[in-house]
Amino acid sequence: MNTTIIKNGTIVTASETYEADILIKGETIVQIGREFPEEGADVIDAAGRYVFPGGIDPHTHLEMPFGGTVTRDDFETGTIAAAHGGTTMVIDFCLTGKDKPLEESIQEWHDKSKDKAVVDYSFHLMIGEMNETVLNQLPGIIEEHGITSFKVFMAYKNVFQADDETLFETLLAAKDLGALVMVHAENGDVIHYLTEKALAEGKTEPIYHALTRPPEIEGEATGRAAQLTALADSQLYVVHVSCQEAVEKIADARRKGAAVFGETCPQYLALDQTYMEKPNFEGAKYVWSPPLRDKKNQELLWKAIQSGDLQTIGSDQCSFDFHGQKDLGIDDFTKIPNGGPMIEDRFSIIYSEGVAKGRISLQKFVEITSARAAQLFGLSPQKGAIAVGSDADLVIFNPGVTRTISVDTHHMAVDYNAFEGMEVQGEVETVLVRGKAVVRNKETVGKPGSGRYMKRKTFQNLNAPTKAETLI
Ligand SMILES: NC(=O)NCCC(=O)O
Ligand SMILES: [Zn+2]
Ligand SMILES: [Zn+2]
Secondary structure (H helix, E strand, O other): OOEEEEEOOEEEOOOOEEEOEEEEEOOEEEEEEOOOOOOOOEEEEOOOOEEEEOEEEEEEOOOOEEOOEEOOOOHHHHHHHHHHOOEEEEEEEEOOOOOOOHHHHHHHHHHHHOOOOOOEEEEEEEOOOOOHHHHHHHHHHHHHHOOOEEEEEOOOOOOOOOOHHHHHHHHHHHHHHOOEEEEEOOOHHHHHHHHHHHHHOOOOOOHHHHHOOOHHHHHHHHHHHHHHHHHHOOEEEEOOOOOHHHHHHHHHHHHOOOEEEEEEOHHHHHOOHHHHHOOOOHHHHHOOOOOOOOOHHHHHHHHHHHHOOOOEEOOOEOOOOOOOOHHHHOOOHHHOOOOEOOOOOHHHHHHHHHHOOOOOOHHHHHHHHHHHHHHHOOOOOOOOOOOOOOEOOEEEEEEEEEEEOOOOOOOOOOOOOOOOOOEEEEEEEEEEEOOEEEEEOOEEOOOOOOOOEOOOOOOOOOOOOOHHHHOO
16 A cells, blocks of 8 residues: 655644644545654655645536537546646536436436546536426435435526426425535526527627626525525525625525525636626636626625635636637627636635635635535545545645746646636645645646546535634
């Protein structure tokens, strides 16, 4: 069994920061202390570096068919980029189809990820419609695949959108089965009305994507989902929260004791709606749903993270080339594939804009990039921790350097980077997944297929404030 020692580093977890060495045997952390015998061991010197638990990205769309095309990054390029960005596990969304057995869709996702991933991975399952047939398949899916989170889209009318009956029945089923329901919370019907109207008025540029999806539309759907969760006495995770209107609904539900959780993404913290007004159709690079918002929302989202109203950061990795994919919508903003490349820069942006700028603590950083996702998605304490017995998923991070984000140096397969030219503080140097280096001194050393599919445990309610939250 291989022995690895990480020495002289500063260990950062969701509850503390301290100096110690880590002894790894095979895939597991076996001891944390000092002066481990080095003979025969692979010794990594982490002096002057932070040692973080590997990032867990709970929201990716790798090789996903969407908007008449397929996302550029697959499980190989996407997870190599993830590893360079300090992420050691991703949870990808398995899309399903009407009248298609759920098992078939899950098998499709297993097939496209097989022998490709360099980090560990798991799947969430989309529920498009709830009925007896679907309901009967769910216990077997939890047992067989360890899929304990179900995704319901409240938007993308005539594509993925489910009705409220489906959402409510999914919440009821999830309560019985111990699963977490995830929602894309925007009112798809009203968006449909507003987009049709805009097009009829000849408004075709990318900025109209944002103007036809105002924050009220996200706030309304978030509030509706939260109310239905309380009624069902179930549990809810709202993905990609972008604005005050939605944060308020989550905070309100949590104050009333509901098991409602929220995720935001780097793009909503570091970019704003003005990017969508860039000339020469460049605004299309910044088309996400929900859309980028007015800048005032950024500080509000940071505050919601530090106060615990929002719990996690997902990348919502959904990359499309600017040339050949985003330009499907050159004459009609509704045809611009929604989404952007984000898997690689999630950790960096949150560290640089959050920790380095004093908006969040180091403990909160670990909590939102790793530990909370592990708890909510049934991976704790195996993942999201630096502790004896946990998987040796570790990131060695140099906080003392700056780097400039660019398409020229990123590892994603896509032809632009949404943060092009942005200078960030800190850099991921070495990344271990279950004790094995996948990135070493910024070089890719992991082999496609070394990432392992992870079955996940059922949902545990951890709605209580964390240590980092009680300190503020
Ligand atoms: N967010 C986005 O624009 N694209 C990815 C699909 C989704 O999460 O809605
Ligand atoms: Zn979404
Ligand atoms: Zn998404």
